[in-house]
Amino acid sequence: MAEDEKVSRRDFLLYAMGGWAAIGVGATLYAMYKTWEPLPEVKAQATVKFKLSEVQPGELRVVAWRGKPVFILRKTPDMVSCPDRTIEKEFTVVVGICTHLGCIPNWEADKKIWHCPCHGGEYDACGRNIFGPPPKPLAIPPFKIEGDYIVLGEVGPEYQRLMKG
């Protein structure tokens, strides 16, 4: 009887210490994990405002948004049409990061395509993948139209409509 009691008291101490240590290790790991999160200044919803009418027909502008390039292309009638990916009737606005492995595709004005230098992926003037390893079209960033301006990083009704359609 006395023997048993001794053992269970030891067990109790063991579990108590083990539990205590586990809490300590868990808390330490959590704190370490949190230190690697983006800093507040990075996290802060960066929005960028850009005047669409500045872009000439056929011209491509690159705008930096959250450290990513956003392609703003004012299409001309001879380029492919895609109502479900066109903003304000004539603009293609896409995140310029290849959906394959994240390189930045280059606009080839003569062929009217984006060509990715890394593994040869290609996108048409609507940003749809037409050749190579990219698995899906270039992403459309969340945006809002404010008169002549487009605001990147905010969700407006036009964006929601595009995402639904």
Place this chain on the structure above:
Amino acid sequence: MKFIDWLDERLAIRQLMKVMLLEYYVPKNINFLWSFGVLIMLVLIILIVSGIFLLMYYKPDANLAFDSVNKTIMMDVEFGWLFRHVHAVGASIMFLVLFIHMGRGIYYGSFKPPRELVWLTGYFLFILMAATAFTGYLLPWGQMSYWAAQTITTLFEKIPVIGPDLVIWIRGNYIVADATLTRFFALHVVFLPLLLIFVTVVHLYAVRIVGSNNEDGIEIPKEEKKKKGIPFWPVFMSKEFFVMSVFLIFFFWLVFYKFDFAMDPINFTPANYLQTPPHIYPEWYFLAFYEVLRGFFFSQNLGLIAFVLSMLLPMFLPWIDKSPIKSGNHRPLFKIAFWIFVLDFIFLTVLGKLPPTGLYGWLGFVGSLVFFAFFIALPIISRIERKELERGGNKQ
């Protein structure tokens, strides 16, 4: 001798020396391939020493890093260029000696019982070294540094559910940025080297316990170790010093005359997150694995799975190849498979640097399949050998 006695009383160093060096017998039937383990140690020491000297001027900050390497260290610090070239060439050569060391282990069956833990700790060292080289490559903050880190971290995005958040967590930003540079710096300079040293100690300890394998793959009984072997110190090491000298001549020839193979010209342009260089590729030692990733050009998910498998499969060799015969010298079928595998690895390395279009794409696919075929062939070959042994009765 008094001092030795004094130490021995307190640290039992005589016993330690006996176990680690004087009475650790290396078999006589080994060849120069057994000198590569110590060569790896030599290169590791060269990397650590040159790294410490780079550290005295290097600045882990996205605005300062590029100039601190390419201007301060390369142009202003006396002999700074020497330490940088030694470090970069050292990292490259490290993988050459590692591949030879590992190839030796595969050919002579050194991963088989009782050496599974030697193989596993060694493989862990390879993964750690790969992580060290990858994090170190970002530090000069050139275009190749930047885009290598950008593409490789993007791979994590493909992990289901947690992927996209995980990538941002690893980078500390939406893209590779200052936060990424500084944490990679901490990993490269402190965490990974510490872990490397620790695991190396375990690896060496494990070799001391089970003993070295040999060309014939036939274990030497404990009683015969002394007769059939030579003591690690001084006999084995006296030969090793010769190999080391020849190696160092080669190494410093590279450092002084051929250093640019370890210095990509694209990396002399500062990192620009808005401009991908026209061709990006990893350092030569990752090209084979990279080619497996690209080899499945028609499905990127398949490519990613193949890539992870290609990096991890060799770790499980002790359980993939269970043939009772150890050394490739006595395994005719295995010998063929092994050399096809080696040639395929070189083939993939060459292809990895070429654009993945047209014919090259298909060649990459075939090369990747051959890579995996080796691991599928091993259990089959083992089975055939086991049957043959049983039929041949007790030939050995």
